[in-house]
Amino acid sequence: MDNRNKITNYFSKNESDKQPDQQQQNKRKKIERTDTIVDEKQLNFLDSEKTQILSNQKSTLKGGSVDQEIEATQEMDTDSLPKKYNDSNNNNNNPLKKSKNSSTTSTTTTTAPNNDLDDFVLEERQTSTIFLIPSDSDEKYIDVWNSEYVKLPCSKNNVYKSTIETTSRQPSSASLSSSTSGVSTGDVKTVTEVKYLSKWYLINTVLSNPIKDSEALEQTIKSYNKHSRWDFQGLHDFFECELTESETKDFFSNTLPKIIKLALQLPFVCPRPIPLLRKSVDREIVLSQKQIASLMANAFLCTFPRQGPYQKTSNSDSYPTFNFNSLYSGSMISSRAAKLKCILHYFKTITEKIPNGNISFHRQVFDDSDIPDWEKSTAYLRDLTAFAEGTIEDDGIGMLQVDFANKSIGGGALGYGCVQEEIRFLINPELLVSMLFTSILEENETVIITGAQRFSKYKGYGHETFQWDGPYDDKTPKDQLGRRLTTIVAMDAIKIHGNPFQQFSPNHIERELNKSLCGFFDRVSVTIPPPIATGNWGCGVFGGDKHLKSIIQLMSASQAGRDICYYSFGDQEFTNELTNMVALLHQKKANVGSLYKALWEYYNLMSHTKSNLSLFSYLDAHFS
DSSP, X not given: OOGGGGOOOGGGOOGGGSSOOHXXXXXXXXOOOOOOOOOHHHHTHHHHHHHXXXXXXXXXXXXXXXXXXXXHHOOOOGXXXXXXXXXXXXXOOOTTSBOTTOSSBOOSSOOOOHHHHHHHHHHHHHOSXXXXXXXXXXXXXXXXXXXXXXXXXXXXXXXXXXXXXXXXXXXXXXXXXXXXXXXXXXXXXXXXXEEEEEHXXXXXXXXXXXXOSXXXXXXXXXXXXXXXXXXXXXXXXXXXXXXXXXXXXXXXXXXXXHHHHHHHTHHHHOOSOOBXXXXXXXXXXXXXXXXXXXXXXXXXXXXXXXXXXXXXXXXXXXXXXXXXXXXXXXXXXXXXXXHHHXXXXXXXXXXXXXXXXXXXXXXXXXOGGGSOOGGGOOOBOOOEEEESSOOHHHHXXXXXXXXXXXXXXXXXXXXXXXXXXXXXXXXXXXXXXXXXXXXXXXXXXXXXXXXXXXXXXXXXXXXXXXXXXXXXXXXXXXXXXXXXXXXXXXXXXXXXXXXXXXXXXXXXXXXXXXXXXXXXXOSXXXXXXXXXXXXXXXXXXXXXXXXXXXXHHHHHHHHTTOOEEEEOSSOHHHHHHHHHHHHHHHHTTOBHHHHHHHHHHHHHHHHHHOOOOOHHHHXXXXXX
């Protein structure tokens, strides 16, 4: 049975259905993964770290360098490492190795019975919605490190390689026969030893030291990303040129220490493994805003390892970069400064008071059975109201709000991009966390995010004029799951290369119809779904024709049973044209199928005649 058919209508759940039963809670508590690569000292590290955080005490170094302390306390047993890490075959101290004189295996890890782990996997497979919010504050961290889950920086498998050379002088035969010399002579022997050390311990150690300016922040981040060639010039310029001296001082003395504390709480606020939203898998995950805040804090401090499989193939999932290092590099142009102001305002707000809501991330996947025969569709055309003024985020409250997405979700939000998607991800920064676990979208996939809070106002658009315009007080009510009633669908349009007329071909039109239907279709609501707030999807830098894209969205919204509010971004002439066209189509009782045939005929006519007839002019003549 298709998992998508098992999606529960959470809006209609009663109070007793919101939490899993006690038996399932107990199963989750008992589950521990055994695929770790650490010794007993590291297994005890997280428990000791929790005590330190709760007592709000900073660890201090008694003497010697950071690396020396790590080497003294966090040595790893290299024989228990996976093959890609293991450089030594002669380690006899492997606690996971079976003794020659014993028929049993000695292990330093506490393991759960296999049936509990099987129950955990089975529970995931039985529903497409996975709740990752811990049932209580004592829920034990489950360490998973593979290509199906997010690789968290706090994992015991997150290690770095350390090479240590020691020298010793071996006495020669001549020095042994000499009894009069007070100086030992002999051969010098150098021994090279490779150790794999806990990167999370290193992160905790270096972040325990005060960070007073952007240069110190750069050095701290680079100390646990030693092989990176990251450029922090933009970050230095930001604090020097964009903020006042008092604002900079407040950030480094008040906000940044709270960001660090929030980041280091990661294993306690996110104890359950976070599944990756992989291609071809229809799945929804639910995180709390506190969990997202901890993940965002780690991204700000650039602690995340690379996600997905180590060995890339043509069929591998590919994930965006979630660390914020790309936002810190290059020249600090005004739009990038505005992005950082959005981010810093988010952290200032949530570190003063952590929000208590939840956010769901649903990768919706269509298969062939979900796609209609567009030519034969008898769905009547729904209402479309066009506006020259207003925006999707300001005026689409309570509607399904369209994110004109890149197939790599978030687009250039953490880089130089500064159009509709990037701006939305900066004023609602919790959207950025989707970049951590969402692989590049396929043709039949969209991402639906419910509950993201808006933190900032803005003005302008693009590199030239985008600016942070102060705090935004988001008073959107919440649903029964604790999610704000703000639903955003990320759906990527075709990027047109070469001849722009190719977008009118049946293949291109069907691709856009199927993609937008995948975003607009509501599998959850049992009542009439809310309208769609959209606009010039796939136009602008993607080269789409707004007349065509508006008709395509009208067709797919009608097939999904939704009305549309269309925001044309100040284009009054197009607003009038679209309003008149929709009125004509309703008057002539056109439906989705007849409109699809008309688009096909328009393409054939234009291909043979090379006429300059516009789409709306043709439709006007065709249906009159």
